[in-house]
Amino acid sequence: GLRLEVLPYTPLLGLTYYIFMLPTAFLVGVPSSIILNRIGWLNGWVVISLGTLAGMAWALPAVAYKPAPYDMALFFGLGGFTASAVFWLVYAGANKAVNQTQKHVA
Numbered sequence: 001g002l003r004l005e006v007l008p009y010t011p012l013l014g015l016t017y018y019i020f021m022l023p024t025a026f027l028v029g030v031p032s033s034i035i036l037n038r039i040g041w042l043n044g045w046v047v048i049s050l051g052t053l054a055g056m057a058w059a060l061p062a063v064a065y066k067p068a069p070y071d072m073a074l075f076f077g078l079g080g081f082t083a084s085a086v087f088w089l090v091y092a093g094a095n096k097a098v099n100q101t102q103k104h105v106a
Helices: 007-039 044-059 070-105
Strands: none
Touching (some): 007 044, 007 070, 044 070
16 A cells, blocks of 8 residues: 655654755745846746745755655655745735735825
């Protein structure tokens, strides 16, 4: 049957995830959102795709490692997906509220 060997370590992995993903959000996410906004590509699909790839990149080693930790890459990629989706929902919701407020003022 299906065995999830990593399941008992999920809380520890969650804390480890935050250690890597919070700096990534600030060091990669903020400059990326500024650049994407300037070139007109700041939309949900691009943000979520880049967030997922950034999450996966933390698990894949820079040097040759056999076998590659694809299971951890999927785990970290899911975290990147979730973080970028939350960012997009907050960003889109905040901009929607700001745009509606500006319409009422004008």
